[in-house]
Amino acid sequence: MGGKPLHDERVIKDERPGVTELTAKSIDSSTAASNLDGVPNVGEGDSTPKAKATNSTEAVPTFSLSASNDSEPVAPAKPAANISTASPQSAAMPPPVMPRSKPASASLMPPPKPKAASLMPPPSSSSLAAPRTPMSSASLRIPSTGPLPNRGPPTNSAQRAGSSGKGKVLLSPGHSPMDWAALSRNENLSGVPTLQRVTPSMLKAMTGRKGKPAWSSYQGKVYNITPYLPFHPGGEPELMKGAGRDGAALFMEAHPWVNWEGMMGQSCLVGIMVSESEAVSQLDEMD
Numbered sequence: 001m002g003g004k005p006l007h008d009e010r011v012i013k014d015e016r017p018g019v020t021e022l023t024a025k026s027i028d029s030s031t032a033a034s035n036l037d038g039v040p041n042v043g044e045g046d047s048t049p050k051a052k053a054t055n056s057t058e059a060v061p062t063f064s065l066s067a068s069n070d071s072e073p074v075a076p077a078k079p080a081a082n083i084s085t086a087s088p089q090s091a092a093m094p095p096p097v098m099p100r101s102k103p104a105s106a107s108l109m110p111p112p113k114p115k116a117a118s119l120m121p122p123p124s125s126s127s128l129a130a131p132r133t134p135m136s137s138a139s140l141r142i143p144s145t146g147p148l149p150n151r152g153p154p155t156n157s158a159q160r161a162g163s164s165g166k167g168k169v170l171l172s173p174g175h176s177p178m179d180w181a182a183l184s185r186n187e188n189l190s191g192v193p194t195l196q197r198v199t200p201s202m203l204k205a206m207t208g209r210k211g212k213p214a215w216s217s218y219q220g221k222v223y224n225i226t227p228y229l230p231f232h233p234g235g236e237p238e239l240m241k242g243a244g245r246d247g248a249a250l251f252m253e254a255h256p257w258v259n260w261e262g263m264m265g266q267s268c269l270v271g272i273m274v275s276e277s278e279a280v281s282q283l284d285e286m287d
């Protein structure tokens with residue numbers, strides 16, 4: 001029984017530096033059948049094993065431990081699998097790895113380092129540190145991707161609007177797009193009780209000045225843009241450029257992706273554009 005623990009200790013020590021050489025040494029140093037048992041299994045059996053066949057049978061469990069370490073099939077599967085996986089990956093990794101080109105390469109780097117460190121039992125923690133070192137290089141990308149400083153200047157929409165005259169502005173509290181959506185959902189903001197037939201002369205008079213509302217036409221429909229002025233992300237002056245006229249060109253130039261009809265919808269719809277002659281004929285019909 002005492003021989004078994006000795007074998008186990010030797011095997012453990014041997015595994016770390018090199019499994020095969022250490023096992024061979026343990027076999028030589030061991031005095032009894034246990035060595036003989038290991039020998040026939042590893043290599044070839046001699047005549048001596050016959051006399052100690054009984055011992056060999058007892059030694060089988062001890063041998064199974066050493067064999068398990070070598071074969072890696074049962075208990076040691078986890079550490080062995082880690083080592084085995086690391087080695088093939090690392091071998092495959094080096095050629096494809098482009099350190100500067102892609103961050104993925106950095107992530108691939110960690111596995112190869114664990115190989116060298118794999119010999120050290122503590123290296124499991126060191127292996128974690130190894131991947132982190134390449135991470136530091138990858139971290140350089142984070143600042144680049146973190147365009148917060150770059151985006152910071154743009155977010156100062158007020159500054160842009162002041163400098164270029166175009167850009168988003170800081171909307172006053174209660175005038176966010178969500179607030180506008182809530183306000184325009186159900187209320188009639190057109191300023192007229194019913195849909196109107198609007199002539200070009202009528203539209204031209206609705207400039208938003210002198211107490212008159214600001215109307216703007218878009219694709220044959222006329223909208224009261226006055227209620228939307230404090231909600232306009234581009235600022236009131238920009239929106240006012242479309243007052244008293246067809247705002248389609250200005251609108252499409254500023255933001256063709258915005259859905260005018262969806263935002264102004266039914267709430268701000270004043271009516272439809274008609275020619276002066278049509279308006280006159282209608283008046284005649286009314287008479």
Ligand code: HEM
Nearest residue numbers: 166167168233234238239242247250251254258260263264
């Ligand atoms: C009629 C003349 C108009 C002009 C000249 C104008 C101009 C502008 C400008 C310069 C911006 C800032 C764009 C940016 O920061 O990239 C803007 C944003 C915006 N405008 Fe207008 N606008 C007009 C009419 C309208 C109308 C009628 C609506 C609503 C139906 C509208 C809805 C918006 C929205 C939603 C944004 C934010 C766009 C975004 O965040 O991408 N605008 N506008």
